[in-house]
Amino acid sequence: MKKNSLLPLLKLLGDFILRHKGMIGGVLALGVFQAALTKAPYLLVKEVVDAFLPPSAAQGPPNHLFDSLMVAKKDLMAFLHLDGLLQRGATGNLGSSAILLALMAILGGATIFFYRYFSNLAASMLVVDLRNRLCSHLLRLSSKYFGLQRTGEMISRVSNDTNTIRHSFTLVFENAVLEPLFLLFNAILAFSVSPWMGWFLVVMIPVLGLPMTRFGRKVRKGSGKSLQAMGQATDAMSQMFLGFRTVKAYRLEDRELEEFEKINETFLRRTMKMVRAKAGSQALLYTTYMLGFAGLLYGLQYLPKMDLANMGIGLAAIGTSYTHIKRTARTFNLLKESQGAFDRLQELMELRSEIVEKEGAKEFRTLEDGIEFHQVSFAYEKDPVLQDLSFRIEKGQKIALVGPSGAGKSTILNLLGRFYNPDGGEILVDGVPLDEIKLSSWLDHISIVDQAPFLFNRSIRDNILLGKENATEEEWREAARMARVDEFAEQFPDGYETVVGEGGDALSGGQKQRVTIARAILRDPELLLLDEATSALDTESEKMVQEALDVLMRGRTSVVIAHRLSTIRASDRILVLEKGRIVEEGSHEELLQNKSGLYHKLTLLQEA
The missing domain is CATH 1.20.1560.10 (ABC transporter type 1, transmembrane domain)
Known part of the structure; x- marks a missing residue:
């Protein structure tokens, strides 16, 4: 027309x-x-x-x-x-x-x-x-x-x-x-x-x-x-x-x-x-x-x-x-x-999203086996970010992603959250392609904690309840306690009804992050995605947030990106990425044994 x-x-x-x-x-x-x-x-x-x-x-x-x-x-x-x-x-x-x-x-x-x-x-x-x-x-x-x-x-x-x-x-x-x-x-x-x-x-x-x-x-x-x-x-x-x-x-x-x-x-x-x-x-x-x-x-x-x-x-x-x-x-x-x-x-x-739910998509109920990346490739524009990437996440595992900036770490989390579709290859969940699973049911079972926490201009309580809107008071208060939100929220005159301001600006960085963690705990996710959740915090705030994250990750399948390697030593597996490919993988101790490897080099740089 x-x-x-x-x-x-x-x-x-x-x-x-x-x-x-x-x-x-x-x-x-x-x-x-x-x-x-x-x-x-x-x-x-x-x-x-x-x-x-x-x-x-x-x-x-x-x-x-x-x-x-x-x-x-x-x-x-x-x-x-x-x-x-x-x-x-x-x-x-x-x-x-x-x-x-x-x-x-x-x-x-x-x-x-x-x-x-x-x-x-x-x-x-x-x-x-x-x-x-x-x-x-x-x-x-x-x-x-x-x-x-x-x-x-x-x-x-x-x-x-x-x-x-x-x-x-x-x-x-x-x-x-x-x-x-x-x-x-x-x-x-x-x-x-x-x-x-x-x-x-x-x-x-x-x-x-x-x-x-x-x-x-x-x-x-x-x-x-x-x-x-x-x-x-x-x-x-x-x-x-x-x-x-x-x-x-x-x-x-x-x-x-x-x-x-x-x-x-x-x-x-x-x-x-x-x-x-x-x-x-x-x-x-x-x-x-x-x-x-x-x-x-x-x-x-x-x-x-x-x-x-x-x-x-x-x-x-x-x-x-x-x-x-x-x-x-x-x-x-x-x-x-x-x-x-x-x-x-x-x-x-007239714009159309490339994230389209296929006809006959299956309902996701629980993770039985694991998640597999099979020869996945992706580019935001023309430059490739991931190239023929293949790895597997077993149920209940804590997987850490390490590598220099631009290696593709955050892109992996974006693909798991279905913010994007792979350009090539596929992501399998219990053997089923991710794009054949109902998007709403998949998102109901994952939680994301970003390095830049975002809060809506509402009360602390309302921001926590975004994780589960029909939660009882006992449930959301317990989530707040586990994330140590109660330590600062109850000190405000309005308590949990305190309005956090635009983007949560009325709270400190550590306080905002603990609210987002409480939101994630309340959701009770199958899969947890953490994208450098403590990178912007001071030492004291980082310690409190890390303790809250440890509570959140307990017994859950987790994929973690961390800027401080000391926080991922306990990971079941660490994937080291460079230019969209996995160049090393193993436990913290196994990777340190390779003196010429990228992980050993990154560890020395941080210790220095």
Whole structure:
């Protein structure tokens, strides 16, 4: 489907309308009622003019629409027992018309309130639904996608782009229904006065629509580029604030601000290009309309003679049509603007995760035998990280991974957690390929403790319960005790209800890591993956965390990456990796006997 097509956006709108037929039908009915109540008073102008002109000046061809309104007014006065007003001549007619107009005002006010309320509700519901679907889709993508994206750019798409669509759809629900209805009623009024006036209005509407189509393409294109620049600005701000200490320490304020200003200049330039297209559309619309109106005034001298009141009704209908066409044009431009935003969102929605659960995937219940890597290869981009890697993890074993940076240690954990799929070879769990096991059931039986612990901006208790949401108080408190979280949590005034702040910044590094360990203990995993869980801690915190990890690993199948070799001496097997291959393996004592081996070299470097 063409990228510059409105069809995807209209399909989104159509799907929403089908799901909420009742509410949309009510909005449409309210729109018809509001348009009728807004335009009907124009007919009362005839009665006012006729009342103050001599009978000879008020004569002209009959207006059947006006006559129908007068019949309805007569019936209403009879219903209200005010039909005596109609017997007072012109004065009574004006009085009854004032009463009719007051009732229209009350009904019109109520109609406007409910129409605006429900049209805004519909637009907001549509965008909330879009945001939910977008976030749900993004969270189901693999880690490979997130590793290549800028956080600020993604946040901008989910927040700014959907906000652009919300603003546009608010006007769509308000104006795209109401303004065409106003034009329809204006055409009815014009035809009631003179067929020539009616046809003039009918012809002018599509003529005035041409500038909208022409400039709408430029608006859509400019919108996409403007939002792209906004995403870059959001990402730049995110980097500045997240790296605030680095910016300060290296005196990077001027450099970062200069970069930020350049991005904002690009945003301003692209935005103004879009504004020029919108302004050109409105200017051309105004010029075309006024020239057409001038032509109408000139042509009136050749039309059949009509009375002054009917002339006033016709000119009022045609005169106010410009406002409705202008609002329709604005709505169209905003729809094209939101199309630029929707194009960017659609790019995200069309992404597909390579982590796909196969049809007929098996439920994982417990590890019976072990896990085997068979000739596994993997690359993040083009450069290979793992090459024909083969090894086996027996149930209950503690396997340590050692090697220089970039050797592929963390990649092995990522593959075990199914954040990625191998490019070649396979991972077998009790002889079953890992990609033939239900992902949800596999993840339910593993826990991961990273070197950079992440906590949500919630209470300590809530962060622990992420390991098992339906855990009893006794269970999560026991997990907290085993991870030694109780030693610091109970010292806070709010205890376990203490909110840890964004990313857990209210806690120290060691405290954050102990909370993540408590979370892992509560999960009671079959397989435990530890990725340098103590690398960022001071000596005292490392000792406490290591004790908690020892409790966690007891009796579990564990794969450990450790920066300090002293913490993995008790491992059943140590795999030494270099450039994506296993160059040595064995126990700590066995590996030390190979004086020329990489493990012996790494041990000497740490001892030194």
